Amino acid sequence: MTTGVVKTLVDGHGYGFVSSNAGKDIFFHFTQLQGINFKSLKEGQSVLYKIGLCEKGFIAKEIKLCIA
Secondary structure, eight states: OEEEEEEEEETTTTEEEEEOTTSOEEEEEGGGBSSOOGGGOOTTOEEEEEEEEETTEEEEEEEEEOOO
16 A cells, blocks of 8 residues: 545545655545545545556555554
């Protein structure tokens, strides 16, 4: 799993972007959140995720909050 930070949330559409350690922003859809409600997710939160590939490029999958 990869660690990243929630960079952008698009509330009305249910998607956002996480920044990766490589400095790239990776798209995610709310359906990939595990144990997280999209409305409670906040920009700047640390998350763990797997990287997948779709027809438009990379996508964050199986997203979980990092527990400190």
